[in-house]
Amino acid sequence: MRIMKSILTLISTLFVFGTPIVQAEDRPNFIIVYIDDLGWADTSVPMMISDPDSASDFNQTPHLEKLAQRGMVFSNAYAPAPTCTPSRKSIQFGKTPGRLGYTFVHDVLALQKELSWEDELSLADVVKAADSDYVTAHFGKGMGGDRMDTIGYDLTDEVDGNSTNGNFHGEYLSLKNRESLPSDNPKRMASLEKSSLEFINEYGGKRPFFMMVSHYAVHVPHAARPDLIEKYRKLPRGKYLEDDDYLPEDQISESRKISHWRLQYAAMLDEVDQGLGAIMAAVKKTGQQDNTFIIFTSDNGGGLNPNGTLRGGKANLYEGGLRVPFVVAGPGVRSGVQCDVAINQWDLLPTFHDYAGNEQALPEDLDGGSLRPVFEFGNNAKVERPVEGFVYHYPCYFAPPVTVIRLGDYKLMEHHLTGEQKLFNVGTDYYEQQNLIGDLPAKAAELKAVMDKYLEEIDAEDVQDVYKARFAELDRFEAGAIEQHKKRIERAAGDKQLIAEADKWLQEQLERFDQNRKECRENMQGKTF
Ligand SMILES: [Ca+2]
DSSP states (O other), X not given: OHHHHHHHHHHHHHHHHHSOSSOGXXXXXXXXXXXXXXXXXXXXXXXXXXXXXXXXXXXXXXXXXXXXXXXXXXXXXXXSSSSHHHHHHHHHHTSOHHHHTOXXXXXXXXXXXXXXXXXXXXXXXXXXXXXXXXXXXXXEOOOSXXXXXXXXXXXXXXXXSOOSSSSTTTOEEXXXXXXXXXXXXGGGHHHHHHHHHHHHHHHTTTSOEEEEEEOOTTSSSOOOOHHHHHHHHTSOOOTTOOGGGGSOGGGSOHHHHHHXXXXXXXXXXXXXXXXXXXXXXXXXXXXXXXXXXEEEEESSSOSSXXXXXXXXOTTSSSHHHHBOOEEEEOTXXXXXXXXXXXXXXXXXXXXXXXXXXXXXXXXXXXOOOOOHHHHHHGGGOOOOOSSSSEEEEEOOSSSOOEEEEEETTEEEEEETTTOOXXXXXXXXOTTOOOOOTTTOHHHHHHHHHHHHHHHHHTTOOOHHHHHHHHHHHHXXXXXXXXXXXXXXXXXXXXXXXXXXXXXXXXXXXXXXXXXXXXXXXXXXXXXXX
């Protein structure tokens, strides 16, 4: 399939030479700065001008503010899933996680089927098929399952191990020896900045490029440079800050440090923003500012609670889990404008296809549409997609299994086991406080019909199959543990202490798997959402 793609690239290159729509020197560059778990209202750029709470009153992202002034802010931008792995696949391939068959983190059914996405057309593939002179790079957190260098990226930093997810949570200098990062490189933010600047300096203005920088920040465990933490200690207190945030560092609890010390969170985001600023400056220096799309967004909704004014957050299907910051600047993109048209990250593949001047037809089974009309005409324009609405299929075994559709201003949520439904007008009530299911049954039925048709079309995963795959996986884990225990007993050669340790270990494993089974059975009872 890779060879097939290369042939297609060659054919398309020849074709482009025959009928040049976009000259090689005019091909735009693309940069995506992809943040992990950044909430819709976490930056200092209001995602909705009419809602002051759609920006943080504490965190500072001045470089993102500059990007927003130069370009557009999308108030209704969506991640493809409420968690990392499905979003990271979806953004690459222009298809919903449901269609790709990978819908939640550790999708046991996809793992059981040993699905691979190497043959899918990726963001990197569409620009290279437009012009083989494009050079493509991916730095940072991967997508799990397949390494980024197997889906069309020329340069990646997944070089020192077989990990398909980059560097776990960005905790190590090197995966091979598990060497910890120095304090001046938290979440590998300095490493990512270095890689991205080297790449821009090498290729900017010489070859068209696409670079995706996938941050490990701001995912847990949080980490930040001490000097930046001190900067935020001195700034005016934001409304979500608590007294405990201002304790000396050695008195901050470990759990707070890992997931919700807001001084550290702001400091971490500050460095993400500095990295964006460095990229913007490097692009400008190479003379490519007016020829480069820079997109800043997040792979799912916010991991911190409260999550601005949105309901829920990471890992659930309320707006807090799905709505993300989205800022873009680039050639032809309107300047200093907020756009309220609903867009999704699975739109980026057809968008790149369009702007790069790719003359091949897009695959027919895509979910996204080119964002060029809204980039150029804002609220007056419409995105043409092959499918209606945004469908989120989430047949998860460790959370309530729910499918969601957003169609127009309405959003229907339906539980797979109980059939419980909720309906919101997220155009006006994006806080999702008013469940309209009793008031607007016809609207709910209309959305459900579109949703069901889509699920049938993509042969969507069935939650009962997911449960079965989970139990089969736990059986496999258990058999593996028993086998490992047997070997340890053999190796112990009668040593009572070693035997006791091995027995204890096995006992713990078996208890854990039983607990996992119990949790799964409880979820099968149909907890509300
Ligand atoms: Ca994430």
